[in-house]
Amino acid sequence: MLTHLQRLEAESIQIMREVVAECEHPVMLYSIGKDSAVMLHLAVKAFYPSKPPFPLLHVDTTWKFREMIEFRDVMAKKLGLELIVHINPQGVEKNINPFTHGSAIHTDIWKTEGLKQALDKYGFDVAFGGARRDEEKSRAKERIFSIRSAQHRWDPKLQRPELWRLYNARKHKGESIRVFPLSNWTELDIWQYIYLNNIPIVPLYFAKERPVVERDGTLIMVDDERLPMREGEQPMMKSVRFRTLGCYPLTGAIESEANTLTAIIQEMLLTRTSERQGRLIDHDSAGSMEKKKQEGYF
Amino acid sequence: MAHVSDLIAEDIELYLKTHENKSLLRFITCGSVDDGKSTLIGRLLYESKMLFEDQLTQLEFDSKKVGTQAGDLDFALLVDGLTAEREQGITIDVAYRFFSTDKRKFIVADTPGHEQYTRNMITGASTADVAIILIDARKGVLTQTRRHSYLVSLIGIRYVVLAINKLDMVGYSEAIYNQIDQDYRTFAKEVGLQNIVTIPMSALKGDNITELSVNTPWYRGETLMGYLENVQIEDTVEKSGVFRMPVQWVNRPNLDFRGYSGLVVRGSVKPGDAIRVLPSGRESRVARIVTQEGDLEKAISGQSITLTLTDEIDISRGDVLATTDSPPGVANQFEATVVWMTDEAMLPGRPYLMKIGTKTVTANVSTLKHKVNVNTLEHVAAAKLELNEIGVCNLSTDQLIAFDPYSEDRDTGGFILIDRLTNNTVGAGMLHSALRQPHDSSQWQDFHVNKQAHAALKGQKPFIVWFTGLSGSGKSTIAMLLERKLYSLGKHTYLLDGDTIRHGLNKDLGFTDADRIENVRRTAEVAKLLVDAGQIVLVSLISPFSAEREMARELVAQGEFFEVFVDAPIQAAEERDPKGLYKKARSGELKDFTGLDSPYEAPENSEVRIDTTAQTPEQAVEHIINYLLGIGALG
Structure with a gap:
């Protein structure tokens, strides 16, 4: 009998193969985090000995941790996969940043708009994303194949019933589908799978002495000189790590000594605060994820 | 804890x-x-x-x-x-x-x-x-x-x-x-x-x-x-001996490797196992089970794998790989229970896309036998199935599919129905049994999809009804009415109308004798192809010369060509003149007009003659239908 991880793995692979068999121009959203790492690992397995028949797309915000960018380039090269990096030119032009514009506008311009631009520019009709149903309440009912209008909007009325292992990948011209192969994985499943398969992840997940400042109860890493110091603020060195990765000014670090995978898992199981707590964008307003999804956020 | x-x-x-x-x-x-x-x-x-x-x-x-x-x-x-x-x-x-x-x-x-x-x-x-x-x-x-x-x-x-x-x-x-x-x-x-x-x-x-x-x-x-x-x-426990794997994707990284990727939905498989491909019925053996971490000695139900076979046989997405001992059935007509999931009701006769395993075909409900009252479990007669209703019906698909009864296997017996216009998933269903097993799956080894196969799938005998007569005699009117009648009888028909063909396929042709002959020849060839595809073809064409009508008759097998002479006196046709052509011809605007300055050779031995001075178009259709029924052409 298969273990739960083997069943999850087989399900994700089946989902990816359905997409490749039925859709014209798929792309894999690569966010460089641990979920992306697992998704990428599964993609390589799913199509072996062929290479995954789609490119990776990273929607860069120019505010990601430097270590993420390094890791991204190394992974794409190592696997020999095409990596498309899209940076919203409007964001560059208007110098959008979380400090003057706030996290909502920052996320909207760089991520939501950036993603839509990239999908349109390259004409991708399907984009794989690493979201999981256990992450957040509004994700619990998300379909594995989530249809989006030509304007990339998520219309709850358009969502199709999903039965058995039968996914409906048919769509009209202009419409696209977001596909979530990790829907049924939990955070613990992800870590366990990384542990069992020695999947490389960004070093930021491991504790290390890093320069941070404390703001409103959250530890923010001073990843480069663009982080404006508040009055009297001095970066301090602390042993910290990250549970999720995103734009560094918007990602809270946790104080930790966990510098091995087992120590991370141990800490996760014992600390008992949910993973998204470190993500500042989810706290902006009630039901914010739902709203962002309707607007085309992943 | x-x-x-x-x-x-x-x-x-x-x-x-x-x-x-x-x-x-x-x-x-x-x-x-x-x-x-x-x-x-x-x-x-x-x-x-x-x-x-x-x-x-x-x-x-x-x-x-x-x-x-x-x-x-x-x-x-x-x-x-x-x-x-x-x-x-x-x-x-x-x-x-x-x-x-x-x-x-x-x-x-x-x-x-x-x-x-x-x-x-x-x-x-x-x-x-x-x-x-x-x-x-x-x-x-x-x-x-x-x-x-x-x-x-x-x-x-x-x-x-x-x-x-x-x-x-x-x-x-x-x-x-x-x-x-x-x-x-x-x-x-x-x-x-x-x-x-x-x-x-x-x-x-x-x-x-x-x-x-x-x-x-x-x-x-x-x-x-x-x-x-x-x-x-x-x-979730592996059941021995009943291996099933719908092929999701053919894995071809280079010319030397041809693998079949899919999820084992039932049973287990090992290198050396004999397998059968359904619906084709071809057989081979498993050569390797390939994974990134090395070949597997065995794969079991629930695993996503890639197989290679010892023989090069034609396998594509949608086929099912199965054990040779106990393969799934192959059919195109089924009894199934359908759960309707959308506001627009399910109507018998309307075609939907059906996805079962990794195969998508066109399916339509031929009969809605009854619906089930979910509260009392009573069977209720119904003409359609509304949102959240459940019904038992007969389904027919346009291709043969491999299946198991749903009670034995959810993966090879469960299906969804997709609306062809909205692309929404509108229904879910469970196959119970095949209605008419056309052949044992093993006999499909060298099966050629020929005229008989096409016709069998449509449940009809293909033939041509060839309408000949003067311009304005009423050929097209009768042909259209006849087509409507045949359609309502569940027949797959197609009407080749002279005017339509002259606007497309034959727009390079004029009205000289040579061009008229070529016009008839091309139309007859198209009609023949449609007959080969199992279709009932109605041709409405002046076709003034007996020779070409005979040529058309000889293109198809005996008993597949019926000539209907729509007999209208030229005065009557000219009086009707629905397109104003006689007028133009009389004024000299049109040359080589049949019946005026170009001859019409009236048929002498047509299967059916319609006397338009005595029969209405409706009566004409009845006349033709009675004839077709009489000789058993409508099955």
């Missing part, structure tokens, strides 16, 4: 080792909010320590603010906490929740809401191994209990927990428990549910959820969690 935390703290590697070997169980809870369904799910999440501190803090806060439990934790808030979404008008149909214990990981399909209950429950249940049917101890077996049980049985869930909840509200009465248990079992037999375990509980108070309750000393069974952790599900 303090010991779990201790283990995590003391020996994380040992903890991970245990968790690595957990199995997965998917279940669904059936019942309404009143039955305590949300409370039960919330309780399971809580008891399995799957809640994080920030979520617990939120729960305590919400319980005080909006809870219904006088300040105690209101577990229902954990799963019902989607009020914000409700206010935004977002429907919550099926939500999936996750928790795990040391033994298993669980995925719960939660289907709140009453309105779309059938659709949502069928969706959530389609992937579930176990169903928990909740009953309020104060109310006993209700209509909705019957409905839930019928749907559970229909979707093929074999393991049922009857959770008699809110027992605290009836003083933990053993008598009430026994009465409900007995009532339910009598009824469950009717719908064919077998493995039923009844548990007395209070989700709110936590009785018999993770620990046997002191309040029910008379109960000797398992706790709910104990049952969920230990129940052995046959479906």
Whole structure:
């Protein structure tokens, strides 16, 4: 009998193969985090000995941790996969940043708009994303194949019933589908799978002495000189790590000594605060994820 | 469960080792909010320590603010906490929740809401191994209990927990428990549910959820969690000898490698095993099971794999690889139960796309035999199937498909129907049996898709009805009416009309004799191709010369060509002159006009002659239909 991880793995692979068999121009959203790492690992397995028949797309915000960018380039090269990096030119032009514009506008311009631009520019009709149903309440009912209008909007009325292992990948011209192969994985499943398969992840997940400042109860890493110091603020060195990765000014670090995978898992199981707590964008307003999804956020 | 935390703290590697070997169980809870369904799910999440501190803090806060439990934790808030979404008008149909214990990981399909209950429950249940049917101890077996049980049985869930909840509200009465248990079992037999375990509980108070309750000393069974952790599900156990793998994708990295990727939905497979490809019936042996980590010696049900075979045979997506001992059936006509899931009703005769396994074909419901009243299980005659209705019908597909009865295999017997215009998933269905097995699958080895095969698939004999007559005699009118009549009889027809063809295929031709002959020849060739495709073809063409009409007749087999002479005197035709052509011809605008300055050779031996001075177009159609019926052309 298969273990739960083997069943999850087989399900994700089946989902990816359905997409490749039925859709014209798929792309894999690569966010460089641990979920992306697992998704990428599964993609390589799913199509072996062929290479995954789609490119990776990273929607860069120019505010990601430097270590993420390094890791991204190394992974794409190592696997020999095409990596498309899209940076919203409007964001560059208007110098959008979380400090003057706030996290909502920052996320909207760089991520939501950036993603839509990239999908349109390259004409991708399907984009794989690493979201999981256990992450957040509004994700619990998300379909594995989530249809989006030509304007990339998520219309709850358009969502199709999903039965058995039968996914409906048919769509009209202009419409696209977001596909979530990790829907049924939990955070613990992800870590366990990384542990069992020695999947490389960004070093930021491991504790290390890093320069941070404390703001409103959250530890923010001073990843480069663009982080404006508040009055009297001095970066301090602390042993910290990250549970999720995103734009560094918007990602809270946790104080930790966990510098091995087992120590991370141990800490996760014992600390008992949910993973998204470190993500500042989810706290902006009630039901914010739902709203962002309707607007085309992943 | 303090010991779990201790283990995590003391020996994380040992903890991970245990968790690595957990199995997965998917279940669904059936019942309404009143039955305590949300409370039960919330309780399971809580008891399995799957809640994080920030979520617990939120729960305590919400319980005080909006809870219904006088300040105690209101577990229902954990799963019902989607009020914000409700206010935004977002429907919550099926939500999936996750928790795990040391033994298993669980995925719960939660289907709140009453309105779309059938659709949502069928969706959530389609992937579930176990169903928990909740009953309020104060109310006993209700209509909705019957409905839930019928749907559970229909979707093929074999393991049922009857959770008699809110027992605290009836003083933990053993008598009430026994009465409900007995009532339910009598009824469950009717719908064919077998493995039923009844548990007395209070989700709110936590009785018999993770620990046997002191309040029910008379109960000797398992706790709910104990049952969920230990129940052995046959479906997830590999069954030997009945290997099935629908081919998802042909893996061709280079010319030297040709693999078939798919998920083993049943049985197991090893290199050396003989396999058969369905529907073609070709056979080969498994050469390798290829994975990134090296070849496998064996693959079992539930694994996603890539196989190579010892022979180069033609296999594509949608084919099913199966054991040669016990292959699936192959057919194009089925009896099936269909659950309708969209506002626009299902109509017999309308074509839908049908996805089964990895194959998508065109299917239509030939007969809706009856629908089922989900509350009383009565069979009701019906002309169409509305949203949330369930019906038994005959389906026909435009291609042969490999299948197993749904009761034997969900993956090779379950299908969805997709609307061809909206692309929405509009129905789900379960195949029961083939109506007419055209051939044993083994005979399809060298099968050639020829005229007979095309015709058999359409359930008709192909032939040509060739209408000849003067311009304005009424050929097209009669041909159109005839086509409408044949269509209503379920025949696949096509009308080749002279004017239409002259606007497209033959627009390079004029009205000289040579061009008229070529016009007839091309049209006849097209008609012949359509006959080869199994179609009934109506041709409406002046076709003035007997020779060309004979040529057309000789293109097809004997008995496949019927000439209908639409006989109208030229005066009558000229008087009707529907397109004003006679007028133009008389004025000299048109040259070489049949009947005026170009001859019309009236047929002498047509199968049917229509006298337009005596018969209306409707009578003409009746005349032709009677003729076709008389000679057995309409089957």
